[in-house]
Amino acid sequence: MEPLLRLEQINKSYSLGSEQVQVLFDISLTVNRGDFIAIQGPSGSGKSTLMNIIGCMDTADSGRYFLSGEAVHEATDARMTRLRNQYIGFIFQKYQLVPKYDVLQNVIMPLLIRGVPRKDAIEIASEKLRLLGMRDRMHHKPSELSGGQQQRVSIARALVGDPAILLADEPTGALDSRTGQDVLKLFQELNDMGNTILMITHDPTVGQKAKQIVRIIDGRLYTRQDTLPVSPS
Amino acid sequence: MALQEILNLVWINIKGNKSKVLLTSLGIIVGAATIVIVIAIGLGGQKDVQEQFKNLNAGTVTIADNSGSSSGGMGRMPSFSGGMPSGGGSRSGGGRSSGMPSFSGGSMPSFGSGGFPAFPGMMGGVQQIKKTTFTEEDVEELTWFIPNIETITLLINGSGDVEGGILEEELSTTVVGATSEYVDISNLGLLTGDFFTEAENEDLERVAVLGYDTAVSIFENVYDAYGSQININSKKYTVIGVLTETGSTVSDITLDSAIFVPYNSAVKYVVGQNASPKIVAVVEDVNEIETTILNIETLLTEMYPNGSFSVANAGSQVAASQKSADTMSILLIAVASVVFVVGGIGIMNVLFVSVKERTREIGILKALGSSRKDILLQFLLEANFISIFGGIVGVMAGYLLMPVVRLSGMSVVASTSASVVALLFAIVTGTLFGFYPAWQAACLKPIDALNHE
Structure with a gap:
């Protein structure tokens, strides 16, 4: 079966002044439907860059990237915009909710952008908000919610478009440890329901909640689980 | 989306x-x-x-003596007189028409014969320009030689002090000496009474037709005016008519605030012999007006070689405004x-x-x-x-x-x-x-x- 997501020999460098700094070296990664993978690495290891490339928000310098059969490495800017809307559910460390919109408006945005009529969008969004226990907060502004609640809203927003993959960037980074645990438990439940999740974290305890851990160090990916240290210092 | x-x-x-x-x-x-x-x-x-020129016939041509009248007009627009811009040209009747260009003729004395000083206007000397007083004979001459003229008449205006009615002190106002043709030339309408007749003009009758505002100033109620007596420069006149309110200015005369008396009476009792009258004519075919003006200029130059005239075309005044x-x-x-x-x-x-x-x-x-x-x-x-x-x-x-x-x-x-x-x-x-x-x-x-x- 064709994997959901396949990265082949991805390289990426940035120019820092006159210097060219390479952040990703020959990254290859395959994600199948139903996977729950944590990409774990220290800050500066290139994981955010990798996340941006997987999330169709940045392009690689070389290499190939297929998402649901689409050749992302050949896609135009407009095509990438559509791919983001169609296939990817983003969950950000800082939630990234629009402060002026209420919870419902935030959650239905991906559907509205897709062109789904408002009525249908609200129906789907209500369902997702109910799943995350946020339905009674539908008409609150994000600023009226706690961090954990805001992250639940952002998860609802990620789920609403029925994406191929949930892409979580340090989803517990801004939360206290108990709320963080709740969110991770939620991820496991979502994964059990059949959602594919790719999570990026610097925290090994967070990574361990995933089914599979991939380490990234200095822009190189290490996928063999048996070589991973249990608790890196 | x-x-x-x-x-x-x-x-x-x-x-x-x-x-x-x-x-x-x-x-x-x-x-x-x-x-x-x-x-x-x-x-x-x-x-x-539009209001101002409402009463103005597009075919109206006003011919005025231009000598020594540099104080007339506001000089805002040039008036081409004798081929040379000069400040004068049109005497302001108090209306907005002051400062309108008036294209005056009297140009090119060389049309006549060679010996005359060329371009008298350019000399700037008033001494060389003789003051011209238009007469009935001039009007007849123009009628005789110039084609395309429908109506032509003399017009004179000056100021007079009026007493009568409810006035407590003398009212200084524009007094216009006109003939019966003036009614048609300026499209005048009468609220009460009649305009004076040719006979009244010839007999030097002291009758007056009041502009609307003047009638209101003197009598308050315009209908009291008819048949009343007023004094103009201490001479008794009988009011025989009041004009309808127009708000317009014709040939530099603000109709509403003027008093109209027969031409001959005006010359004799109000403005005196030295005042310079204007000739107002209406052409038959407005399209030919430029030619007519040229003809008038040529004829006047022959009649008064040392004169300076302005021949103003109503249409161009309207256009300029x-x-x-x-x-x-x-x-x-x-x-x-x-x-x-x-x-x-x-x-x-x-x-x-x-x-x-x-x-x-x-x-x-x-x-x-x-x-x-x-x-x-x-x-x-x-x-x-x-x-x-x-x-x-x-x-x-x-x-x-x-x-x-x-x-x-x-x-x-x-x-x-x-x-x-x-x-x-x-x-x-x-x-x-x-x-x-x-x-x-x-x-x-x-x-x-x-x-x-």
């Missing part, structure tokens, strides 16, 4: 920023109000011109446009700040898959909303201000087209100046925008 949903987002943003929207639209409000008022003033000016009213409108619209540009720059500034402030929001929308078009449209529609709002409020403000402008004495005419123009200007300004910031927002990179603090 559906337009309706984009509009909804625009609305959410505007609702959250009411005071900013109001401040931003101020420039547009002022601009739209200015346009509405400016067009109203422009139309008012045109209406004034119209033109000056138009120029005024264009000038005012230019001012309004500047106001709009300033308002537009205001919109642009606020939108730039807005794009900066909302960079994260734009980043989120782009990450979720909003296209460039959606973002561009959202900001552009926001600019449009502000400008349409400003436009509507501005048009209303313009209408509210009109009575105030009217108080200053200017004529203003409200018009729907002015409102439409103001609204269009507002929308165009909003779109033009909103585009660049909106484009900037649309071109933001999602990762950069998301990480913006």
Whole structure:
């Protein structure tokens, strides 16, 4: 079966002044439907860059990237915009909710952008908000919610478009440890329901909640689980 | 994304920023109000011109002696007399017609024969120009030799002191000596009574026809005037008629505030023999008026080789007034446009700040898959909303201000087209100046925008 997501020999460098700094070296990664993978690495290891490339928000310098059969490495800017809307559910460390919109408006945005009529969008969004226990907060502004609640809203927003993959960037980074645990438990439940999740974290305890851990160090990916240290210092 | 949903987002943003929207639209409000008022003033000016010349027959030609009359007119426009601009040309009757160009003839004495000093006007010496007093004979001469003349008559005006009616002190007013033809030339209508007849003129009768305002000043009730006696320069006259109110000026005479007496009576009792009369003629075919004027000039030059005359064409007076009213409108619209540009720059500034402030929001929308078009449209529609709002409020403000402008004495005419123009200007300004910031927002990179603090 064709994997959901396949990265082949991805390289990426940035120019820092006159210097060219390479952040990703020959990254290859395959994600199948139903996977729950944590990409774990220290800050500066290139994981955010990798996340941006997987999330169709940045392009690689070389290499190939297929998402649901689409050749992302050949896609135009407009095509990438559509791919983001169609296939990817983003969950950000800082939630990234629009402060002026209420919870419902935030959650239905991906559907509205897709062109789904408002009525249908609200129906789907209500369902997702109910799943995350946020339905009674539908008409609150994000600023009226706690961090954990805001992250639940952002998860609802990620789920609403029925994406191929949930892409979580340090989803517990801004939360206290108990709320963080709740969110991770939620991820496991979502994964059990059949959602594919790719999570990026610097925290090994967070990574361990995933089914599979991939380490990234200095822009190189290490996928063999048996070589991973249990608790890196 | 559906337009309706984009509009909804625009609305959410505007609702959250009411005071900013109001401040931003101020420039547009002022601009739209200015346009509405400016067009109203422009139309008012045109209406004034039409009112003023309402009684003027387009085929009217006024011939006046031009010697030593440099104090006449305001000299605002050149009057071509003897091939040379001079300040004079038309004697101001107190109306707006002062300062209109009058293309006077009397040019080129060389038409006659070679020996005359060329271009007397250029010498600038009053001594060389002989004062001419037009007479009945001149009128007959013109009637005889010039084709295309329908009516021609002598006209003289001076000022007289009037007593009578309810007046407590003497009233100084314009006294016009005219013949019975004058009624037709100036399209006069009579409210009560009749204009004087040719017989009354020949018999030097002391009868008077009052302009409307004069009648009101002397008698308060114009219907009391008919048959009453008034004194002009201490001579008794019987009022035999009152003109209808016109508000117009014909041959430099403001009809409403004048008194009309028979020509011969005026010469004898009011203005004296030394006053210089004018000849007023109406041509049969207005299209031939230029030729007729040339013929008159040539004939007069032969008759009075040392004279200087102005031959003014009514049509060109109207056209000139119209033109000056138009120029005024264009000038005012230019001012309004500047106001709009300033308002537009205001919109642009606020939108730039807005794009900066909302960079994260734009980043989120782009990450979720909003296209460039959606973002561009959202900001552009926001600019449009502000400008349409400003436009509507501005048009209303313009209408509210009109009575105030009217108080200053200017004529203003409200018009729907002015409102439409103001609204269009507002929308165009909003779109033009909103585009660049909106484009900037649309071109933001999602990762950069998301990480913006």
